[in-house]
Amino acid sequence: MTKHVLVYLGDHTYKEGAVTRVLGDLKLPYTLLKDSDLSQKIGYLFSLDGFDKEEKDESLHIAYDLLLFRDLQDQDILAINALLDALDRKIQRKAMLTEHNKNWTFYELCLEIDKEHQYFDLMEQIKQILMSSKELIKENYTASSWEIYEKAFYHAYDCLKKESDFNTLRLAHQALVDAQQGLTKR
Missing domain, CATH: 1.20.1270 (Substrate Binding Domain Of Dnak; Chain:A; Domain 2)
Structure with a gap:
């Protein structure tokens, strides 16, 4: 089991220090995503076998922030939520890596999660x-x-x-x- 968190902050870059501190304190590996990562498949972003970087010239941006978890337990997610809330840096949109969404681009996942939100x-x-x-x-x-x-x-x-x-x-x-x-x- 390889725990990992993908962090996309969108227009909320002011949360970066709090998010990286919380994930560091919890000893959870993470990757801060940039807008250029939005067009990449989630499987690639998590370094899963069979996924390669795709060369795309798309200019994508999403305003809201989102955390995507790989192999985290409920208590990990609850701890992240509690610590971010205590720092007034709550992130509303969250998702888990699934067999289905690993083939989506991060952008597609963001849109789907926002609809659910x-x-x-x-x-x-x-x-x-x-x-x-x-x-x-x-x-x-x-x-x-x-x-x-x-x-x-x-x-x-x-x-x-x-x-x-x-x-x-x-x-x-x-x-x-x-x-x-x-x-x-x-």
Whole structure:
């Protein structure tokens, strides 16, 4: 088992000192990636057998940061998270090397992880609105505005339960926000 961390900081290069210190303190080998590495296959970046550097003239950049782990255990990842959080240098996007993604370019992985990040962030936003609904009192609002809100509430809740696709969630979130803003006091 060869533990290793690929670190891409994007526009967050100010985190470099904290990240390298944390990984060094945890004795975890790492590689700091540059924009020129984004077009390389993940298998190559981890020095896996059968992967060679590809010569590409692509100019790629991604604004957000991402950590990609090879053979790390849950306790390693939890330790990284805790130490980075303590230094106020949290990195939201993380992934593990898999048999499937080793053939992707790092850029492709970043895009996929960002989609997942946006999806779970949207789910969390909907959950927060649903939870804050406990504070609302039906009798304080007109029947018609409450009916619209209640319909949007249950639709959003159902989308969460079903783990609907991103576009369905996005529409449910917007309908819920609009319905909440449209509540009219009696």
